[in-house]
Amino acid sequence: MDQEIFGKVDHYISELLAPEDKVLKETITSLDDAEMPQISVTANQGKFLQVITLMCNAKRVLELGTLGGYSTIWLARSIPNDGKIVTIEFDPRHANVAKQNIEKAGLLAKVDLRVGKAMDVMVELKKANEEPFDLIFIDADKPPYAEYFEMALSLSHSGTVIICDNVIREGKVLDENSTDERVIGVQRFNKMLASNQNVTATIVQTVGVKEYDGMAIAVVK
Numbered sequence: 001m002d003q004e005i006f007g008k009v010d011h012y013i014s015e016l017l018a019p020e021d022k023v024l025k026e027t028i029t030s031l032d033d034a035e036m037p038q039i040s041v042t043a044n045q046g047k048f049l050q051v052i053t054l055m056c057n058a059k060r061v062l063e064l065g066t067l068g069g070y071s072t073i074w075l076a077r078s079i080p081n082d083g084k085i086v087t088i089e090f091d092p093r094h095a096n097v098a099k100q101n102i103e104k105a106g107l108l109a110k111v112d113l114r115v116g117k118a119m120d121v122m123v124e125l126k127k128a129n130e131e132p133f134d135l136i137f138i139d140a141d142k143p144p145y146a147e148y149f150e151m152a153l154s155l156s157h158s159g160t161v162i163i164c165d166n167v168i169r170e171g172k173v174l175d176e177n178s179t180d181e182r183v184i185g186v187q188r189f190n191k192m193l194a195s196n197q198n199v200t201a202t203i204v205q206t207v208g209v210k211e212y213d214g215m216a217i218a219v220v221k
Helices: 003-017 022-033 043-055 070-076 092-104 118-127 145-154 169-174 181-195
Strands: 060-064 084-089 111-115 133-138 156-165 199-206 213-220
Touching: 003 043, 022 070, 022 092, 043 070, 043 133, 043 156, 060 070, 060 118, 070 084, 070 092, 070 111, 070 133, 084 092, 084 118, 092 111, 118 145, 133 145, 145 156, 145 181, 169 181, 181 199, 181 213
Parallel strands: 060 084, 060 133, 084 111, 133 156
Antiparallel strands: 156 213, 199 213
């Protein structure tokens, strides 16, 4: 099996079950136009997030790492009209592109886009005694993943689903001598997750049109 077949199967699944409409396609194009990295989730992964959101009847969603708003749109479309997704983006330029895409999707009323460091914004949410979130999607910078997760727990309730993307890094997590700060960050996170008594969790390997990776999925006890 090689990357070509993974890509073909990914397209097969996406065309059947996760077809992109005009807004989603234009959101991906907007990243190139703004010279932003093409590191959004795939269409199939976006649909996966949508399915999980519906499975846990999520009304309040927290997302770390907005980028151009692609995953935000998938998530926002799966919560009720009176639901809310708080999405955090560090780069103001990225946030501006995301806001435009979210507006094109007609979802501004559901989305609270906050600009700043993810940890700082989460601390603000905690201090403001915000209601707990039903689903939390972590797809931000990798070195502080363990800290993000621990903070996410403080913003959760029993039954909250926490999903963390990019935790396998093309298998580089197996290299105990890695000097890549992103790999080291997810290695730390994965070890923390294994010993965390507050959640029931696993990691699912992901393949497709993008690099071989994995998502951690945890349910808060």
